[in-house]
Amino acid sequence: MEFTSLLDTSLDLNAKPPRIFDGNPVLKQEVPSDFIQLGRNVAVKEEKGALMEELKRVNEENRKLTELLTVICENYNELKKQLTEYTSKNPASKKRKAESSINNGSINHGTNSHDDSSSSDEDSSKKPREEHIKAQTSRFYVRAAASDTSLIVKDGYQWRKYGQKVTRDNPSPRAYFKCSFAPTCPVKKKVQRSIDDQSILVATYEGEHNHLQPSKIEAASGSNCCVTLGKTPTSVSSSGATAALDRTKPKQNADNARNSIRKIDSPEFQRYFVEQMASSLTKDPNFTASIAAAISGKFLQKNPETGKW
DNA sequence: CGAATTTGACCCGCGC
DNA sequence: GCGCGGGTCAAATTCG
Numbered sequence: 001m002e003f004t005s006l007l008d009t010s011l012d013l014n015a016k017p018p019r020i021f022d023g024n025p026v027l028k029q030e031v032p033s034d035f036i037q038l039g040r041n042v043a044v045k046e047e048k049g050a051l052m053e054e055l056k057r058v059n060e061e062n063r064k065l066t067e068l069l070t071v072i073c074e075n076y077n078e079l080k081k082q083l084t085e086y087t088s089k090n091p092a093s094k095k096r097k098a099e100s101s102i103n104n105g106s107i108n109h110g111t112n113s114h115d116d117s118s119s120s121d122e123d124s125s126k127k128p129r130e131e132h133i134k135a136q137t138s139r140f141y142v143r144a145a146a147s148d149t150s151l152i153v154k155d156g157y158q159w160r161k162y163g164q165k166v167t168r169d170n171p172s173p174r175a176y177f178k179c180s181f182a183p184t185c186p187v188k189k190k191v192q193r194s195i196d197d198q199s200i201l202v203a204t205y206e207g208e209h210n211h212l213q214p215s216k217i218e219a220a221s222g223s224n225c226c227v228t229l230g231k232t233p234t235s236v237s238s239s240g241a242t243a244a245l246d247r248t249k250p251k252q253n254a255d256n257a258r259n260s261i262r263k264i265d266s267p268e269f270q271r272y273f274v275e276q277m278a279s280s281l282t283k284d285p286n287f288t289a290s291i292a293a294a295i296s297g298k299f300l301q302k303n304p305e306t307g308k309w
Numbered sequence: 310c311g312a313a314t315t316t317g318a319c320c321c322g323c324g325c
Numbered sequence: 326g327c328g329c330g331g332g333t334c335a336a337a338t339t340c341g
Contacts, residue, residue, distance in 0.1 A: 160312095160313070160314085161313075161314060161315080162314090162332095162333070162334075162335095163315090163316085163332070163333060163334080164314095164315075164316075165330090165331065165332070165333095167330075167331070168329085168330065168331090174331090174332095176332070176333075180313095190332090
């Protein structure tokens with residue numbers, strides 16, 4: 001079974017099976033004689049049978065991939081749970097390194113409540129800088145063309161760039177923006193390409209706007225999709241390619257860690273996560289290769305007799 | 310010409 | 326105390 005072909009047939013897990021024979025000119029065609037009509041009907045039936053077989057096969061592959069993705073989701077959740085437990089048991093663990101390792105994780109789709117909590121668990125009332133970190137932070141993932149180097153995330157607000165840095169753990173530069181209403185509005189954001197998928201921009205927002213959006217114009221045009229700074233924990237742009245997740249208040253650390261896991265366990269998240277993974281798989285060849293390797297590893301682990309993992 | 314962006318220098322916290 | 330790295334500042338440059 002070729003993995004990529006399997007993926008191609010599994011892109012839209014919620015799509016209805018295609019209505020293959022709708023509008024088929026052969027079926028609508030007027031025929032001059034019963035004989036020709038009969039011959040054509042036989043040919044159409046054969047073609048239909050072959051296509052139905054193909055459809056069946058595709059559906060089966062689709063189902064298998066869905067199962068695989070579910071397993072990956074479960075493993076991901078399990079690892080996340082373990083990480084949460086570990087960080088809560090080891091509050092003195094190296095903060096910065098822990099953060100970077102989390103950020104380096106293969107697909108950290110916006111669930112940033114843990115690294116936030118790890119940074120504010122200890123000495124929460126220490127310094128002004130710590131208070132600044134305590135300001136509401138959120139992380140958004142925006143799909144953008146890999147060739148697009150602008151690091152601009154259109155979110156309806158106006159931003160002024162005040163710095164750019166290349167960080168150690170990610171070769172892509174990180175851009176620093178302040179809300180153009182500063183100093184009245186204290187909101188800042190950082191934008192950096194995902195280390196795993198160069199077509200994903202990771203936008204980290206700090207603080208909350210104390211004013212309305214300068215423009216209500218939809219910013220979905222151009223190479224970037226629109227991100228909405230909604231209050232909901234999960235929101236997806238109309239294109240479906242943009243993820244906006246986990247707008248979490250760091251001060252609710254412990255609860256958030258649990259809620260985050262609960263959110264991850266929710267069927268909505270599972271479905272969304274599967275869609276995101278499928279999207280990533282088809283768009284990033286490296287990621288495809290990595291997941292293919294991981295899945296093939298799973299196949300090898302599978303018990304051939306029971307057929308279970 | 311003013312606003313926005315770029316970019317090197319500087320500051321500060323953290324780990325060793 | 327020193328070096329490293331992330332974040333910010335501000336002068337220089339670019340753009341509309």
